[in-house]
Amino acid sequence: MTVAVHTPYTVPIGFMDALQITVLILVAAGATAVVLIRRPVHQVLALSVYGVLLAVLFLVFQAPDVTLSEITVGAVALPVILLLTLAKIRKREE
């Protein structure tokens, strides 16, 4: 049971549902991939992709503000500091 509101700007509900389900599945898969990938640099790249997926999810959840933060933080800033950390750690291993 869904109580939907209607506005002149409403995307057709069926289309929105399909979009949301698709992105949710992608996000779930992305989270699983991030956890299961054990090679650090690859994992950071996966995290970056996961950040973009989350950002898209927030967009279809009608949260553009959070989308922007998730892109700037989750997909860019965090991977950068993670890669810097890995660079430091790998360098000392050599």
Added chain:
Amino acid sequence: MDQLLALALAVPLLAAAAITAIGPLLGDRRRLLDGVAIAVAAATTVMLVVIMVRTAGGDQVYWFAGFRPARGVAIGIDFEAGSLSAGLAVLAALLVTAAMTFSWRYFERVATHYHTLMLTFLAGMTGFCLTGDIFDLFVWFELMGVSAYALTAYRPEERGPIQGALNFAITNSVGAYLSLSGIGLIYGRTGALNMAQIGVYIDRHPPDGLVAVAFLLIVSGLLIKSAIVPFHFWLADAHAVAPTPVCVLFSGVMVELGLYGIARVYWSMFGQALGHRAAISHIFVTLGVLTAVVGALFCFRERHIKRLLAFSTISHAGIFLTGIGLLTPLGLAGTAVYVIGHGLVKAALFLCTGVVLHRLGSVNETWLHGRGRHLRVTGVVFTLAGLGLADLPPFVTFVGKGYVDDSAWAHGLPWVMGLFLVCAVLTGGAVLRVAGGVFYGLGDAPSEDAEMAKMASEETSETESGKERTPLTMIVPSAVLVACAIALGFITRLGPLVQAAAIRFQDQAGYNATVLAGAHIAHPVAPAAAESTGITLSDVLAGAGSAAGALVLAFLALYWRRLPLLRRGYEPGAGLTAPIQRFQSGVVNDYVTWIVLGLACVGGVLALVVR
């Protein structure tokens, strides 16, 4: 509207920012920064004391940005200062002041960031105590956490602090996110974040899965913070390695804040809606008793003084959780008094340990045996604090412990009293054993296993050790704290006052009216007849008994090898913890596993109850 409520938080935050900005410009004149930071902490203490005194006439509510609730819907964030919450904030600010005074001469060099971190830590604790909004609670919980993680790793040149900080940060972050999940659940049901409003809204439905799950998830982060078995593993790792003045705050008040959070969440939101009081009480008491016993056993076998004190804190956290979990005004009042007393004496014990580290360069009880004879004042303060920890009258700890015991008795749980007596004897005995061995050279040095020796020998670079004199700024704070703990024990009005505050704290309808309708509830109902407010003779006897027991145990432990009739080769306390020793593995992966398992078990029980 009492502007002090906002200033008590804004002043330390502004000071933290100002110190960071100005600090590098001062160069070598860091004494100035020390002075400013101590003054700010002291000023915050004074402000909070004023707030606490004003709450005696009724709870104070402060709406940030002036958004008052309309028709029972809160649109802003509020501070709700009751006597208990303000009192706990006072304790936090007092201990921060003491710890910073102690640090004046303690560190070889203090970076400006030390003061920044201490002040943000203080602000986080104050906000956590006073807030009336569940998400705001999470925000201050995190500020407190982030400051605490950074302070734990304050000496990154050593292995212990880094590992302790990692375990601390990962376990507590997992807890915080679980709490946030609970907040999300409850928001999805009620569309509210104000705790009073949530309490009103969830009470409209019969208790169901969502309420039970949200309750446990929110509480889980707080259980981890307050080191309740099986969520406690991080605590000893972090306490043993954090700088000693920081340990004062960790043991003296941060753990207790977690417990305060549980009480706040229960009595402002879930108490009415969740129902099943007896079952909830049983869950809390079971966890509390388990924690008290495990902590006491680990405490007694420990030889690393800071770890020993940390385990004693775990044991006491168990007693506090039991006091809260009895769900009676007397139990809560007893816990409140006990928390204050424990905070004061535990802080003094850590500060004295800091003096020992400063002068002798070790916290290894075995190595230190007899080497602290010349630290007379420190020895006296440490011994007095140890007796206070063992609930000797007239220390205020005995008043609190007495109330908790009385409440347990009235609740039909006399065995809890007996068990807590054993715990107090064990933890007090361990501390007095240290006092007798280190400061008076009594008996023989306790033996140690290699593992512990290695751990204890790590404490080196924290302070420039081998100093000829103990600076006054290092010994005076601990002496003052112990004096406070004794003086409070003589204030006979303390008990009734705290009980009245506890009744008000547990009055959910009153809390709602105060926050949402601006009602002024001044006089709590009279205490129930079954629970007396006075200190009975049996309380005095129990307190004196546990202190005497602790003394006897300490002497037994020290003179064990000289006792002719006993089996030789057996070290007191050695076998006590062998079965559970390996759980304390130091591996954070294990700790998170135990957290998940503990949650699943408590959740299962809760599901059976609420279903």
Added chain:
Amino acid sequence: MTPAQRRWVFGVAVAGLAAFYLWGLSGLPGFGNYPGPYGFVILHLAVKQTFATGIVSAVNFEYRGFDTVGEEFILFTAAAGTAVVLRVLRGERERSAVDEAADRDVPPTSGAVRMVALLFTGPVVVVGWWLTSHAQTNPSGGFQGGVVLATALILVYLAGEFLVFNRFSPVALTDAVEALGAGGFAAIGVAAVPLGLAYLSNYLPLGQFAGAVSSSGTIALISFFVGLEVGAAFILITGELLEQTLLIRQGDG
């Protein structure tokens, strides 16, 4: 525990936790049926009360501005903590601060990358500034803007070298900017107190009409300070890590 044991214990435990959590989640009103009232009340009041058309910013900087104070100080504390943990310790020497150091394992930046990075720096700064200054109207705000501004400096690093990065953001100055950002926010709040208003009250004129960049009083100002604090904090954290990676040579084992 051995990894295998841990896996078993965790497997059992997480099954229990998941079942328990799903039990709670099933009590929610279905997805898309947010019941209110909090959000709906704010949607109803916000434009009238604050002249902001970005309601999320109105909540962040006004209705729940106090949370944001805490949030800014969490970031501030984390930056301070990072500086404490990664400070240059006794026994560690700073390597000569030349990027092309012998054991540098990052290949030198190619000309193309430098060019692209330089080209991007300007637009990124503009975007960051726009985001920071439009909190009250559009989906944006000091937080996103601050991160983007920090990214501009990271581009400077890509284009040039760490030395340039360092010259653009000397630690003491960044520290001061960060403190100004966090402290400025708290101070705007305190300024309401002598006016007899509650902490963080919006005491500035709200402007002529809703939706203008110059509207909504303290929201714009707070967004600016948040931008400063967030940008500086990220630059500090990145700088600390860069310094670790490029400059610090370990002296002790």
Added chain:
Amino acid sequence: MAYFPFVVVAWILCVGLYGIVTSRHLVHQIICLIVVQSSTYVLLLGVGYVTGAVAPYYFDVPVHTPAVDPVVQALALTDVVVEAAVTALLLSFAVQAHKRFGTVDPQELASLKG
């Protein structure tokens, strides 16, 4: 559809916890903590969603058009900042752990501590 987003929330949480428990690399473990936290964003935004409503911005739509809950979005924003802060601090610990211990396997740190 009514509960699918919440199932995803539970899945992300559990997967993240699994990662933390089985991790052999501190950076991996920290990333898994990020995953655990990301479940809370999805939960928050999920409970505040209103089917058919617009985003809470009245810049280019008339005031009082039905919109989704702005409060959860503000909470999620705060949450993102907290995540960034905690991650940065944890990474600095990881860097130091690597210097002191020569390894970043959390399961080896304990035995090497002494």
